[in-house]
Amino acid sequence: MYVSYCLNSMKDQIRKQLLEQIGVSQPIPFQPKPKRKTESGLPEECILVVDDEPSCLELVSTVLEENVYNSITASSAEEGRNLLQRHSGISMIITDLKMPQEDGFTLLKFVRDNLRFNKIPVIVLTCCADRNIVMQAIEQGADDFIMKPFTPEVLLTRIERVFGRTKKNILIVTDNAVSASILERTLAGNDYRAFVAANGHQAKEIISRETIDMSLCELVLEDMTGFDLMTTAHECYYFVPFLFLADGNILLSSEDIKSVGGFGLINKPFINSEVLLEVEKCLTRSRR
CATH class of the missing domain: 3.40.50.2300 (Response regulator)
Known part of the structure; x- marks a missing residue:
């Protein structure tokens, strides 16, 4: 119970720090759906x-x-x-x-x-x-x-x-059409199946109907933060590892991201080979 309280408190602190850095004074509305019930005792993966x-x-x-x-x-x-x-x-x-x-x-x-x-x-x-x-x-x-x-x-x-x-399904969440196109081509060229969402709402819809193995997600989306989307996926659907993308003006570290349940952070502009390396690390760890 205490560990869960500390983690939630840390998530709130990191999220607040992110919102302050992008100049949002009021929290972005976040209304998660009720947690989806699963068979008691069965592991998620x-x-x-x-x-x-x-x-x-x-x-x-x-x-x-x-x-x-x-x-x-x-x-x-x-x-x-x-x-x-x-x-x-x-x-x-x-x-x-x-x-x-x-x-x-x-x-x-x-x-x-x-x-x-x-x-x-x-x-x-x-x-x-x-x-x-x-x-x-x-x-x-x-x-x-x-x-x-x-x-x-x-x-x-x-x-x-x-x-x-086995070909893995990767969800790309970004409102930047150029970044989405580059990432989609890079992943498809390395035998991954890519799904693209421009905002959190679209991403949740994809997660609800597809089996997503991991997500490359912007920290800041037009309708919520990447943290909010990750929380929704984990609480309402199933466990999806999140690897976040961020502009250089976001002063959060990869360790900050990991402390709240994310896999890591890739700063833009990114290098395709580095993205592929991080994706493979994420998928390898999530299989264990």
């Missing part, structure tokens, strides 16, 4: 593991937790579907192919046919040495496969490999 063998579920979830990945488990494809529909923070699915009743192929088809889930990477587990089975899973949309039995090292390597090549 996690890997869903589906297998009918309790020993395999325990092994995979233990390895994940020991390597700072959150995980939730399901013992059937049906249970896995239910968790997907209830929990918006699933960032990867690891599923066995051979299960009674509904198998892994059924779950894979459900994920790939559903617009809400079809961008989630899927790794399939199989004890079958038949390469045709593996190829069938890949053709139906699996991102990778792991043969049983496997070691923790193999599991972690495949997870990192799939996360590394």
